[in-house]
Amino acid sequence: MLNPNNHIIQALPIIHHIAESAKKEDYKEIIIGSFIRGADKKGACTGHCAGRCIDLNISSRSFESVAALQMVVRILGYLTNLPDKYKKSMGFGMPLQGQFFGHQNLTKYKGVSTTLLKNEELRKLVNQLGYVFPDNDNHLHIQFNWLSKSASNYETEVVYEEGESYENS
Ligand SMILES: [Zn+2]
Secondary structure (H helix, E strand, C coil): CCCCCCCCCCCCHHHHHHHHHHHCCCCCCEEEEECCCCCCCCCCCCCCCCCEEEEECCCCCCCCCCHHHHHHHHHHHHHHCCCCHHCCEEEEEEEEECCCCCCCCCCCCEEEHHHHHHHHHHHHHHHHEEEEECCCCEEEECCCCCCCCCCCCCCCCCCCCCCCCCCCC
């Protein structure tokens, strides 16, 4: 498991920035869900295990709501204000529901065109920050690798796989 003594937890400055930005606006809907998890079934430690991903939920729980879209737009807006060093190609997992992709039949965890997103503001923000892929319901997943020289890991291959301990809450 990740040892903070010899491993930079890349999620922490991002979480801090989101929390501080929300605090300034007295916005209280965001729930910081899981971020560091164990290795996957094959023993690989990437993504959540490596401290490079965050899952965010909404206090009202459902991502079907317009409030969930508004929360995600707000969070991505916060991310555009990050210092440049953190703003390398970020990956966003958004659900196949509500005002995100709607209930489309798309393959999860594979990067897709932002044109598949229903909301224009959201499309613009993702285009500015990185790439998007369909993910499990009721959360926003953010992945990043700002320590790497070239963080652009967008491919049409699987961009992300949830670990086995994932819970959809
Ligand atoms: Zn996740």
